[in-house]
Amino acid sequence: MSSNRVAPVAAPTGTVGGVLLAFGLVYFFWGSTYTAISIAGRELAAPLVGACRALLSTVILTAICLARGRRLRIPAGVAWRLALVGVLMMSCNNVLLTWAETMVPSGLAALVIATTPILVALIEMMLPGGEAINKRGWAGILLGTIGIFALVWPSLGHNAPAGDRHVLAYGVLLVAALAFAAGSVLSRRFAFKVDTFVATGYQVGAAALANLTVATVGGNFRTATWTRSGLLAIGYLSLFGSVVGLSAYTYLLKHVPVTKVATYAFVNPVIAVLLGVFLLGERMQRAEVLGMAIIVAAVAMVIFSRVKRGGEDATA
Numbered sequence: 001m002s003s004n005r006v007a008p009v010a011a012p013t014g015t016v017g018g019v020l021l022a023f024g025l026v027y028f029f030w031g032s033t034y035t036a037i038s039i040a041g042r043e044l045a046a047p048l049v050g051a052c053r054a055l056l057s058t059v060i061l062t063a064i065c066l067a068r069g070r071r072l073r074i075p076a077g078v079a080w081r082l083a084l085v086g087v088l089m090m091s092c093n094n095v096l097l098t099w100a101e102t103m104v105p106s107g108l109a110a111l112v113i114a115t116t117p118i119l120v121a122l123i124e125m126m127l128p129g130g131e132a133i134n135k136r137g138w139a140g141i142l143l144g145t146i147g148i149f150a151l152v153w154p155s156l157g158h159n160a161p162a163g164d165r166h167v168l169a170y171g172v173l174l175v176a177a178l179a180f181a182a183g184s185v186l187s188r189r190f191a192f193k194v195d196t197f198v199a200t201g202y203q204v205g206a207a208a209l210a211n212l213t214v215a216t217v218g219g220n221f222r223t224a225t226w227t228r229s230g231l232l233a234i235g236y237l238s239l240f241g242s243v244v245g246l247s248a249y250t251y252l253l254k255h256v257p258v259t260k261v262a263t264y265a266f267v268n269p270v271i272a273v274l275l276g277v278f279l280l281g282e283r284m285q286r287a288e289v290l291g292m293a294i295i296v297a298a299v300a301m302v303i304f305s306r307v308k309r310g311g312e313d314a315t316a
Helices: 016-043 046-067 076-100 106-113 116-126 135-156 161-190 196-217 228-255 264-280 286-303
Strands: none
Touching: 016 046, 016 076, 016 106, 016 228, 016 264, 046 076, 046 196, 046 228, 076 106, 076 161, 076 196, 076 228, 106 161, 106 264, 106 286, 116 135, 116 161, 116 286, 135 286, 161 228, 196 228, 264 286
């Protein structure tokens, strides 16, 4: 089984029903996970949340694979690539995101993570055989930078410690977004010829080991206070955020061009902001609302302006 070839820009098309269902699952459940992450992060340390979430997800995915008669054994070369992608997406991204949401509202965290497609575009541009970025794309990147500045501006205007925490949180979120972007690009280029649930199981399993190690070394289990709301949030994240959401995302990366897959970045922040307002009582300042509009517009410009290596429009 070959795993070294670079995937083409346009992936094979999946069934219409399967693709639409996968988009709906990614749109809603990944948007709602920001609320669950905020709840879990208030109760438990970020590495412990990541460890429990990934461990439970691994158990669920393994059970699904066994029930479907899927073979769990895969070549070592494929396994370590899946593990790398999983650690980037489910360890670096999720743990940092959970930590950051203890400092800023979930809606704002979702907006910063929404810049992931911009980072994907920049990474692809720098890799051999990657997609170029035209003038409109560069304009979108500039606009996205302005949007991030608009989000940070209210915090820069205050000398209170909370302002410093917000700036730190935005920096952490950008690193989290970069980790997820790198994982997405690698997943695309590795072109895994593995069952979706098996691939997701290896990814989440590797993240579970990484998160468990960090949580254990950091003494998070000794200081943990287990609450009903925290456990329910972890359960939701495990089942819907990791198992359902990541499986749907992996399916889309196999069957839909990455420029279309990246449209989740438009929808997730809107869902996260609405749920944050109605369920968590979060409020946004005017500058932050402006930053939201700018970032969404910037992401749209970048996604729909990327071109193929030869200059052919990738969104045609």
